Amino acid sequence: MEKSSEIEFTPAIVGFLCNWCTYAAADLAGSSKLELPPSFTVIRVMCSSRIDHNLLLSTFFKGADGILVAGCHPGDCHYGEGNYYARRRFALLKKVMETLDLAPDRLQLSWVSAAEGKRYAEVVNEFTKKITELGPNPIKNSTRF
Amino acid sequence: MKEFEMREAGQDRKMRAKVGVYVCECGPNIGGKIDLDRILSDLSGLDDYQDVELVVKKYGFLCSVPGKEFLEEEIKSNGFTHLVIGACSPRDHDSTFMSVCSKTDLNPYLYRIINIREHCSWVIDDKEKATEKAESYLRGGIARVLRQSELFEKPLDINPDVLVIGGGIAGMEAALSLSGEDRRVFLVEKTDRLGGVSLDLSGLLPGQGFVISKKIESIMEDRNIRLFLNTRIKAVIGFLGNFEIELVSEENAETTDIMAGAIVVATGCSLSEPGVSDHFSYEASDEVYTSLSVEKMFSGDEGVKLRSGEQPSSAALIHCVGREEKNYCSGICCSYMMKLAGLFKNQSSDIQITEFYRDICLPQKDDQERYKAAEAAGVTFIRIKDISIKGTDVSFEMMNGEKSKQSFDMVVLAPALKPSADTEELADLLTVPLDEFGFFQEVHKMTNPVGTSTDGVFIVGTAHGPKGVSDSMQFARASAGQILTRLIPGEQLIPEVKVTEILEAYCTGCGNCLEVCVYGAIYSDDSRGISVVNEAVCRGCGNCFGSCPSGALRTKHFTNTQLYQEVDEALR
């Protein structure tokens, strides 16, 4: 199992944000000038349901220490029910992660609405803190797969 | 070093990519927080790509009028094959720069906006770190834009004619509002008469003083409306702008094929059968009637009579029958029960009327007048906690806990409205989902209540859910509004461009993707044993993408290859 590292560690975190809710929240956090960690990179997708297992696992293999997928609150998906599918796929992937010795906590699915600029900043900062505590991704550049 | 090559369509000759990278200062908003000169020199010196020439510049204010002109000129004079803009949120200015591209030869899908304001300069205080971050985002943008493909709008011809299913008040109003604007309408009604439930009603709400027979006449005389009585829908295929429908006659089983650009579903509702519930219990008796049968009696010549032939001298009107079990309030019963009370009083002023209600729900602004009129006419209103009816004996408990029992000559029940009998079958034919109550489900409860997940199929009147005549007509007119503004004769429709496609070679035809698409955009092509996306219907959400076990799907403009470019840069 993985251990958190002793030395100062800045995690690399990727956030896949749905265009309609969370990306808008990130904009609001921006225009409210809320402080966000430089180690967090935003990638915009149209809907949280677009995120598939391949994309997530590859992102871990490529070295992401944490991945945040964030979209509309349940029931609010711009495309009806995309985020329910996202949630279901997530539950499955978390199981896969365990078998890879990858702490399932490194992957987080959050619902952040377009009005929640402040909460967006909180979610990102808390997630970054959590990943910092978890330490580096143990399967980075892993050749096992 | 990554290799990059672009091939000109149809030719084998390698073409050099020339990428314009323009960073907006946004005044001090980006310029003051990020060392743009460092970014300029770093990116200009970038040798990540073979055969890619980068032109990197900054500009004060790209979205201003001079900024856009500058950009247009730069694209044209440099002959860029790709463009990256480092600026603000795509929600602010993606469309601005896409329209700049449209004025040049550069396909707008070979451009990308990178948000270095909301994601960097505004949220990272340390200038050094903000600069590094912005540079990383821009590199990701360059890598990604090089993997993007040209996309083109594919305008579709449309058929402006409309099929209306159901000839009740809602269907008739939809047909008339469309034909009034010179649209051809096919009006299909399964029974042998127009009018639906409203034809049996004995007067409507205050202010609805119109005669339903006049409406029916207008339909009959309307040359734009082709009426099919005793007819049902047998099969439907297609999408907004192009539906093919097969009708079948109930009389002789003959079928007719028609084509229409949109379908309005107005198949109405029916009354639920009063049953036993936690709050009410009934035992059928000769003198217990449903509201609709009383409406029918009032609209006839003889008024309301008991089965014995005598006029009743007292009547109990019971509200909210079945509301608890159905878990919805029909929203019209309080109002029409007050109307009925008035009609009873008109028939004989000394009849004793008692209304047993749980809540008074009068959501229409004119409804309250009926209430006042009923009270003024001496109708008794009793708010009950519980009620039980045996024959025409009504036992009830009031809010203050007092229990009591009264006998009446007649009991009238107001049962909840429920979906009409054919709803399920029709929903299947139209691939429109039903809601938890069995009514047709709107695509969005608030912002698109007449639309369905099958774009081009609209639901109006009580087929959408319980409502009164005015709302039914307004829903009908709303569907007409959508059709009139979206399907314009002689004009084309432009569907979403960033759609998903299925790569035939990988698809096993398992049908997983078909299951998850809420818009029904995917169908299976049995002859080829694969699934196919109908690009006219797909909205590009990407939900199907994650469902495919064989990786056969590609969501254009959001392919994994494209997203990996962003990931790689983020993790460098």
Added chain:
Amino acid sequence: MPQTGNILVIGAGIAGMKASLMLAGASSKVYLVEKLPIIGGKVIKNEESFPNLECSTCMVAPIQQDVLQNPNIETLTYSTVEKIEGSAGDFSVVIRKKARYVSLTDCIGCGMCYEPCPVSLKNEWEENLINRKAIYVPCSGSLPNVPVIDSEHCLRLSCGEDCSLCAESCAFEAINLEDVDEVLEIDVDAVILATGSSTFDLSSIPDLGYGTLPGVYAPLEFERLFASNGPTFGSITLRDSDKVPGSIAVIHCVGRREQKYCSAVCCMYSFKFARFLKHKIPSVNVFNIYSDICVPGKNYQSFYKSVEGVDTEMLYTSSIADVSVSESGSGLKVAYPDAAGAMKELSVDMVILAAAIVPDDDVIELAKITGVNLDSRGFIATVHDGSGSMETSRKGVFVAGTAEGPKDIQNSVVQAESAAGQVMGIVTSEVSVS
């Protein structure tokens, strides 16, 4: 006069925006006139909207963006219509664009200009729960995200002082303190009135304590208090303090008797408030004091049932008119007659009054300018020809949304779509004539 294909829409709430987008999509040129400096109407004041408590910003912001970015829509914010002459197919309209003092094209909404402004006053859009400057945007996330200078309170514009701190702080030279009103004359074929509504004047019932007891709230005040982009970033605290209320009474049907109609949305938003409260403050006790529950249509009762007894205790009163609120120690005391008519008392920290929807304050003026009739309650009247038509007493002028009467978002949208369809009739029929 040749037909223009132009349409005027007054009011940029959900109804006005929807109608504008539909008509613009059908290639009409739409002038959308909004009296406030921002578009969106009342819905953007709600964090979440019933029935499914969908995030309102997520639902409305894309619509606002579409409106602002649509090349066929000319959005005229901070503007009013002064005159409408002519007839259907050929109206000439005079619009006053009030001086905004900030350029809509040059300003990027960075917000650097607010800080230096020395003036501070109540922000009406935030229901006076927070202060703003003389140069301000009504709320964070405003669209268009461009401030306006309140000329009545700006030191320079109102008292001629030599202040120009905001202009000096703007790196874009977007502020023009010399800006003047502009008068625009346009020709249109048809007009849609989508000017919305207001809420019942709660101070007209002194027994309920609104305006005198700080713990008593109007519904829109509560919406803003709950909103995560609102004055408290969504933490529910009592006025002018950090105290979190432990118990709250929501009083239904306030103004129903006075207005003589039921507003059809107050029960639902009252339940929504109960859900919000319980969600944010799990230990809170909520009481909904009601005499009738009106949850019409298929979407509403199930929400009520999910709230009843879970998020709130339902207290029946035989007469809302006899409910009163008074001060009691550091909290409030609500007195109400129960089912048997006996007076009961309830101690709470906060009271929310579910105010009726009433005609907009400006509607009489608007009716005069546009030449349309009002109904007996002061809403804009439709022709009532039994066809669900949204046409008003003036041909070519239509109404949609709560300007026509109280209703929820769903029905406001339905009316907007109906009105847009009817307007298409005028535009196309005129074209075929010419």
